[in-house]
Amino acid sequence: LANRKFHAQPSRIKVGNAEIGPDTLALMAGPCAVESEDQILLIAQAVKKAGANFLRGGAYKPRTSPYAFQGLEEEGLKYMQEAGKATGLYTVCEVTSLEAINAAVKYVDLIQIGARNMQNFYLLKEAGKCGLPVILKRGLSATLEEWLNAAEYIMSMGNENVILCERGIRTFETATRNTLDISAVPALKSRTQLPVIIDPSHACGVRAYVPALAKAAVAVGADGLIMEVHNNPECALSDGPQSLTFEQFDVLAGELKAYAALS
Numbered sequence: 001l002a003n004r005k006f007h008a009q010p011s012r013i014k015v016g017n018a019e020i021g022p023d024t025l026a027l028m029a030g031p032c033a034v035e036s037e038d039q040i041l042l043i044a045q046a047v048k049k050a051g052a053n054f055l056r057g058g059a060y061k062p063r064t065s066p067y068a069f070q071g072l073e074e075e076g077l078k079y080m081q082e083a084g085k086a087t088g089l090y091t092v093c094e095v096t097s098l099e100a101i102n103a104a105v106k107y108v109d110l111i112q113i114g115a116r117n118m119q120n121f122y123l124l125k126e127a128g129k130c131g132l133p134v135i136l137k138r139g140l141s142a143t144l145e146e147w148l149n150a151a152e153y154i155m156s157m158g159n160e161n162v163i164l165c166e167r168g169i170r171t172f173e174t175a176t177r178n179t180l181d182i183s184a185v186p187a188l189k190s191r192t193q194l195p196v197i198i199d200p201s202h203a204c205g206v207r208a209y210v211p212a213l214a215k216a217a218v219a220v221g222a223d224g225l226i227m228e229v230h231n232n233p234e235c236a237l238s239d240g241p242q243s244l245t246f247e248q249f250d251v252l253a254g255e256l257k258a259y260a261a262l263s
């Protein structure tokens, strides 16, 4: 189902009036985690003004440590929905369990399967039954073949609206949190019709490097970007060091639109 051989045209995935696919650059931005009703609304307004069309925000946070902030769960989903309605942004939230999927479908426009769950086949099949488009992040050490098979799990349940998200992979390099595999974009485009987006934030883990990687993503033909933006990155409950400030995102969004128009 995800094999380019059987699909002459790249997929266009519709979300309301927006589309993820060829001839358009989806700009998804927001905090790593929804922290409060006010925080998500403030960020939504800022990223909307800068030109984003999707709002990201985690309500279920599978953190590396079980003692770190785990997310506001259903309450966070409600705040996402309110912020989406107030700004006209489409919303995306990660789901980590069937319970989270059942809650998310009531509030958000897309769901996200995180890197750590890319081969959670039970979760993939449930995502395939939920009726919402799914952003499938690449596993930390997954090959393209394994990743595409994970997409097949979702699609085999009747949901062909899958968007692949490259978010950096594990390598020997420690200067960045992960290593952005930029070649995954053309390599995927030759193998599958599915849209491919890039998450430069988790790929590098360093705010100062995000703009360069985001521009590289556009140059290499990605269909969109998902980036972390925070009203006060120093005090963020998760992933502050890689979160852009409002000002940085505003400048970057303008540059990305100009780049996309050229390519």
Ligand code: PEP
Pocket: 032, 058, 094, 113, 114, 115, 116, 137, 167, 199, 202
């Ligand atoms: C996230 O998007 O907040 C996240 C946890 O990303 P990943 O699954 O890529 O680590």
Ligand code: MN
Pocket: 032, 033, 202, 228, 238, 239
């Ligand atoms: Mn994060």
